Every structure is written in C-alpha cells, then in structure tokens.
Amino acid sequence: MLTLLSIRNFAIVSSLDLELKAGMTVVSGETGAGKSIMLDALGLALGKRAEADSVREGANRAEISAAFDITKLSEAREWLEANELESEDAGECILRRTLTSDGRSRSYINGHPCPLNRVKELGEILVDIHGQHEHQRLLKRDHHRSLLDNFAKADESATEVRTLFAQWQTKQTELKRLQDMSAEAHAQQQLLSYQTEELNRLDPQVGELEELEAEQKTLANAGAILTRGQQITTLLGEGEESDAQSLVNHALQLLGDMEADTPALQQTAEMLNAALIQIEEAERELSNFLQRVDLDPERLQEVEERLSTIYDLARKHRVAPEQLPELRDQLNEQLDVLSHVDENLEVLESEVHSAYKALISKARELSKQRIDAAKVLDGEVNKQLEMLGMASARFTAKVSEVDPKYITANGLEEIEFLISTNAGQTAKPLAKIASGGELSRISLAIQVVTAQTTDTPTLIFDEVDVGIGGGIAEVVGRLLRKLSARAQVMCVTHQPQVASQGHTHLFVSKGVETGTIETRINALTEKQRVNEIARMLGGLEITNTTLEHAKEMLSASSEKVSA
Template sequence: MLQDLSIRNFAIIDELFLPLEDGLTVLTGETGAGKSIIIDAVQLLVGARGSAEFVRHGEKKAEIEGVFSAPEGHPVHVKCEEFGIDLEDEMVLLKRDISSSGKSTCRINGKLVTISILREVGSALIDIHGQHESQELMDESAHVHLLDQFGGKEINEAKTNYQEVYSKYDELRKQIRSLSENDQQMAHRLDLIQFQYKEIEEADLSLNEDEELMEEKIRLSNFEKLYESLQTAYDALQGEQRGLDWTGLAMSNIEHAADIDSELKSISDTVSSQFYLLEDSAREIRQHLDSLEFDPERLQIIEDRLNEINQLKRKYGSSIEEIMEYFSKIEEEIEAITNKDSSLEELKYRMESVKKDLNVEAENLTAVRKKWADILTEAIHGELKALYMDKAVFNVHFADVLPDRYKPDGTDDIEFYISTNPGEPLKPLIKVASGGEISRMMLALKTIFSQHQGITSIIFDEVDTGVSGRVAQAIAEKIYSISSHSQVLCISHLPQVAAISDRHLFISKEVKNDRTHTSVLPLDKEDRVKEISRMISGVEITDLTISHAEELINLAHTIKKSAV
C-alpha cells in the first residue's frame, strides 16, 4: 500500500506530507482546493506525462515521492527483478522530479530509471480511476484482458498453450511471406547475402581467435618488459649467492637440525618441498626465456588479422560467435531462396500442420473463456443488483471467429455488452451507458477485480459524480467493500462516502503573502461531522444537517460492523 506521499512545489502545493493507512481514506474539500492536484501528483509519480507547467511558479523543480509497502509475492517484485531494482525490507520508493525547463527525472529505490520503467512498476502498485479518464472499461480492446484476468490460472494455461503454437505458426508465416516477395527483390537479397557469405567464409574464423590473438599481441608489444622481468626473476633464483643457493643452504641445515630434534621434521619437509618447487620454477623460466623471440613481422600479421575480424564484427555481430551464427542463418536463407519453390511447398505444408494444432488450442481457449464469461456475468449481475441496477443485463459478447484470423492472444474478439432498461437490446457498453451507469458498472467490476489484480492501492477521483439518494449509499458501501481487499483513496462529493470512510482528510487552500497554499487536515470526530454536514447542505450548516451527518456516520458504522 501507499504509506507516505510527499509533494513539493507542485502547482499550488508548496510542501505537503501525507501519511496514509490501509482501508478507505476519503479526501473532501471545496471545489478548487487542490484535491485533484494531489491525484495529478500521484499519476506523475507512477509514470504519467509531465511538463514544466506542473512546477510551482518561481521554483526550480517539483518533487513527488511515494513510499509503498509490497509484501513478498506481490507482482511488483517480479517487475523490479526484471529491471534490476533491489527491494529492501519489502519497500518500494518512487521519486519523480520535474524541472522548470520540463526535464523529468525518475528513480525507483534510488536507481535512475526511464519513464517507461517507472510506468511499468507503478502500474503494479496503483490503479487510478477518474470519471473522465480513459479506462480499461471504456476501451473494448481491453475487455478480453479483463476477462482473462478474472479467469486466472485456467485461462492463462489455455492461453500459454495457444501462444506456444502461435509462435511457431507466426514464424512460418513470416518465412513464407519473405520467400513470396517479388523476383527482383529476391534477386537483390540473394546477391547481398551471397557476398556476405563469401566474405565470412574466406575469413575462415575460429571461436575465441580474436582473444588469443590479442593475448599474443600484448606479449609481442611488451617483449622487452617481459624478457627483462623473466631474466631478473631467473637471476634472482639461479647462481652463486642467489635465491636457490640460500634456500638450499637453509634446507641442508634444517635437515641436520631435524635429525637432532624430531619436532623440526615438518618444517624440514616444508623447506625441502619449497626448494624443489623453486628449482622447477627456475628451470621453466629459463626454458621460457630461451623460447622468447621478437618477431615484428608476426606482430604486423596479428594487427592485420585483428583489423579484419573487427571489420566483420562491425558488419555481422559483436563477437566471432555472433558472426558464425549469422553465417549459419544466411546459409539457410541462401538455400531457401535458391530452392524457392520447393522451400515454399515445404513451409506451406508445415504451416498447415501447425494450423491444425493452432485451431485446437484456439477452440480450447475460447471454450475456457466462455466458461469464465458466464461466471463473470453472474458476478456482475449480483454487484449491479446491489447498486440498484437490478434491471440491467450484462453480457460478454464473443464476435464470430473469422477463418485464419489468429492473434497473439487468441482468435476471440470480446466486448462487454449491456442493456440498462427492460426491453432494450444488448449494445456495446461504451455506447449506451450514461455517466452514472458507467460509475456503477466500473465499481461492480472493481469490486470483482480488486480481488484478482493484486494492486496495492486504488484511487477513485470523483467517480461518484451524477448519483444521489439510495444509489449514492450503495456506491459508498461498494467503495468500502473494495477497501477490504486494497487500500482505497477516494476524492468524493458524496456525504455517504465520507461517512463510511476509515479516515477523512480535508483539503483546503489559503492565501499567504499573495501566494496560494494547499493544506491537508485529518479530521477528528467533531470536525468530520461538520464537514459531512457542509457536504449535505452545500452552504449553511444547521442543526438539522448536523443531525443528518451524525445519522449518516452512525449508519455507516453499523454497516461496517456487519461487514466484519
């Protein structure tokens, strides 16, 4: 969950530190106080596009920082491991700075990252839903992913089986397309790869050749230093009054001493062993010295060969191994183009065989999806009933599958359909639902999916706009139920939502020294009653509105108690 949020020099916020807790936290305040600005800051924190306009006037940069707790097993661990980000104490620290010039800097646990990485990690931590924001619910292409997410393991297994066969099919399709290009393009391609093939073949490369040549080059380039070092080492060991003479003398005397005192036997053996090792080493140094020969012509040959290898690396791969792999690849391509007709026949035959397997896996994936679509439909109807949309009919619509229309995630075109009024036909959700209906539909889905997504925090930005009365109470209860699975932050104008929250934060702004400042105040019981009373009346707080506010809080308390 989001534990702490720090905002500095962002829009009308000079400095704001917001400690947060689990459960449902509601943010209220007058229009324009800065409630949505806080959500804008969180959106930037998790990868939204930023600009210099967000920086408070007169300041050099805006700073946003969020601390999240993510227990072992949370999806964000996989994301961080993928990008080489260390997680200490199961904590994730996101930081985003935006300078007055518009430059953006992103860090995760202190590591500098790109905006795309920040967005990937942020998507595993926070789900932000605003009334006017383009969400998955309003994007029909995302409906299949929502269904797959709901179906969990069973759909994922069926999809994985499909995708394994699809990858083979797609590769064969690309090869057939490549071979089916027009003759002129094919001839040009053949000329090019035949030239490349000949150039690599004539180079007669061998694995690790460049490394061995580089070692030899270093030896020849430093011949004098090498010879001098070996000669000095040999002279230090061999000759009168040199290392071996003195070690031999020590060995002889310690042997005599060991004959007298047996406790010195192990020392005597050690010294003897070291003497013979040094003697062998001196002999090997002498042999190496005798074999050394400076050959300037060989050095030039090595230089030329390394230049040739480097030229090939620039064209065909960063290493000899990659060049050899490319060589094998174009050898197969030359064979395929040269025998184009027979190659095409073989590829088409193989593709037909793979297509049969692909159809089997596609049909299985569709069947599993339809099974879970029925389960999702039933669950959605239950949630809609609780939101006073009991007359609404929800359906997961599967379009007719077109022949040979294979996609990476299956052959299904899936879209959510709904009818909100009896007698009306089912139509695409995005075309027929009103603002209030979309809010309730979204909450129904969030209630179901919050248990499957593993998202740490969910933020609702005025999703309850356009509803009132018993629907408002139902929405409040639904938002509260979502907070039992995920931390929820909610900006709301509904007193019912404020009353059922676990914590109530009041956002206000004031002018000091001709500058506007936004502040956040946690409300105690008495102030909370006053704020909810203000939300009920809109203008004047009366004894009646205070009574209504207290009644709402007591009702919410009863509902929360029964939900435990």
C-alpha cells in the same frame, strides 16, 4: 500498499507529506480546492507523462516520492529482484520523480535512475487507478477485452497468444519471401551459375592483384633493372680501386695513420666503419635481388593475360578488381541458397504449420478462460447493478468466436460489453446508452467487480461516484469499504454517503500563503469529520440537523458492512 506520499513544488502544492494507512481513505474538499492533485502527483511517480506546467510557479524543480510496503507483495519483490532494483529494506519500495521547469524529467526506483516504461511496469503492480472518466474507456471494445482478461486472470495467457501470433506471422512472412524467391529461382540460378563458374574458374585470391601488378612491373623492366643493378654493384664493391668499399677502406687506413687519439677522430672512425657495413649489406641485397630477376617473356605474358582477365571481369561486374574474391564468395552463397530453396520451403512450411497449431491451441485455452469468466462477470455485475438501483438492467459480456483462419493477436474471439436497461429490451453496446447517469452506474458496477479480483494492493477511485446520489451513493460507499477489507482503497468523492464509509478522511483546502495559492491536505479528527460530512450534506451553512445526520452516517459506517 502506499504508506507515504511526499510532494514538493508540484502544481499549487509547495510542500506536502501524507502518511497513508490500510483500509479505506476518502478525500473530500470544496470544488477547485485541488482534490485530484494528490492523485496526479502519484500518477507521475508511477510513470505517467508529465505536463509542461507541472512545476509550481516560481520554482525550478518539482519532486514527488511514493513509498510502498511490499512485504506481502511477492510479485513486486520478484520484479525488483529480476531488474536488480531492490532496496536495503526488502519490504519497502520507493518511487521518485523529479521535474524541472524547462521540461526535463527523471524517474527513480529505490534510488536507481529508470526509464518511464520500467517505472510504469512496476506501477501497474503496485496501484490500480479507476478514474472519473472510466466510463469513457468502457465505450471502447479493446478495453472490454482487457477488463475481461484481467477478471479471468488470463493476462498471462493473452500475452502468450500475442507472442505466438507474432512468431507465426514472422514465419509466414519468411515463407512468402521464400515462395516468391522460388518462383524466380530457376532464372536466377542460371545467371548465378554462369557468373560463379566464370569467377570460380578465375579463382581470384585476396592480395593477388597487388602481387601480380608488382611482378608485371618487374618483368616488364627486367633488362633495364639488370643493367642498372650491375652498374650499382660495381660502384658499391666490384670495382678495382674506385668502388665505394675500397674508398671507405682507404679513408679508414689514412685515419689510422694520423696517430692522433681524440674523440672526434674516434667518432669519425666509427661512422666510417658503420658506413662500410651498410655498403656491404646493400651490395649483398642488390646482388640477391638481381639473381631473382629473369628476362622471362613467357611469364610476363602469363601475368599480363591474368591481369587483363581480372580487369575485364571486374568491369563486367562493376566492382573494383580487388573486390572479385569477395564477390565470388557472395555469388556462391546466393547460388547455394537458391539451390536449396525447395528444401528450405518444405521445412519452413512445416514450421508455419506447427506455429499455427501452437497458436490455436493456446488461443482455445484463452477462449475457455474468457467464456467461463464472462458468465461469472455477468452475474456479479448484474448483482451490483441491482444494488445500484438498476434492477431491470441486464449486463452481458458477449464473447463472439471467429473463424480460426481469421485469428488475430487478441485470440479467437471478439469481446464486447452489452447492456439492456429495461426488461425485455434487446441488449445493446454500452456506446448506445443515452443516459449519462446510467452509464456512470454501469461503469461503477464493472469497476467494483473487476477490482475484487485484482492482486493490486492499492486501489484508487477518482470521483467515480459522479452522477449518483442518495441511497445509491450509500451503496457505492459500502461497496468501496467492502473492497478495503482486501486492499487499500483511496477514494476522491463529493458524496457524503461515500465519505462517511472511510476509515480515514483527508480534507483538501486551498488558501493564499506568502502571496501565492497553496493547497493543503489534512487528516480530519472525528469532530472535524462530522463537520465535513455535514458540510457535504448541507453546503456551507451547517445546522444542528445536518450535524446529527452526519453523526448518524458515521456511526452507521462503523458497524459491520454487508453488501
């Protein structure tokens, strides 16, 4: 449950720390005092998108922290463990959100930075918020399905159906692609067979082009290479007395005859000896190379013909000559795929059929869950409607099956909430209900019923009692108090009948401090609470009558509630 909410520089709140307890907490205050600010701040901590003007005027940054006791909430502890976001105290979870005046925002779970979608995922486990505009969502059929699945505890089955549907559709798309390919496979096969045969016959190798071009250049210039090479070897060492080796040797001999032992002459001798070694090595390398150079016109013709074939085939396929080996492999792979299209088609058709069977099987399980839950939901909502002064109304969660061949990601049925507000009247969609007051009560009945089956430890109701009053408001208060026996309930209300049912009462006020507007939220004492209930009953002027009435309401709420 929510144990602490801290707000800094948010909207018109500069600093606020709220310690929250189990049971039912009501929040009241004058119109415009900022009763919903606390819930707006909590919503941001839970991953809601922030508005640009959320930061208090004059401040650079807003910060909101929400602490939760998750000792008894295994789902939240498992989620944190799976995402490696546990705190040192395994029984506590802290969500923190920071907002800057320039629009930047960061979220944290137990001190770890987290993206909003992850925070929101955890937030849905911790808190369930029922807003004052919930009845507007009830006009949308998608929301009907979501509510029914949640009531039926079928969310996991619904998710599995969506997953299986996506898998089935993916395989169908692949099957369609393969079928289209099969229709053109014969013509493509003929073309690819010709192309691959030509390339396979040539059998180009990686790096071959460079080797052939180098060999062709050597063969084409073999005569000139041999003539000039022989001249070079003669100059290096095969001459009589004027070759390089003889000259260097003669220089070394003269150097030795100088009979002068100085560092300069020693260095000169070393350099001449090194030069002699390099000249000898150069002569050997050149001689070895020349031995491999042949005047071979036939080999030159072979090389030039292969190079010509490579160039021609590269131009034909519009690729660089060195890319031919890669092209050959690609075309062979495509031909292999085409040659197995029919075989692959049979396998994929079988996979599509199996995926469809698995989808239909799980969808039928989901259908049973929905149909069974719809009957229970009908009875529970109608019971609440009677308590809310709509005894003649009849609510129906209509589950309409569709043909299996038209199955969607949502399953085998369409779900719509219908209502008949008068006896004998045909049930119609909620969107057809003309009375806003009736729609508010219907919405409240559905919210109360569906909230009773949720595992969420904190339930928040934001002015859900709008449009009702008197005895009906008292019933609403009792219903919410009854819910607080199994979950923490927070309720923002204008109704004294609802406020009197709370175990804890928070009062929201607004004033001017240091020249700026400031919202304050304080927990009321028993005496202060009597005065607040009296104010809600009679307005700004509190009389002895309203005070006595307020005391009676609070006294009655402390007795055992049966609804």
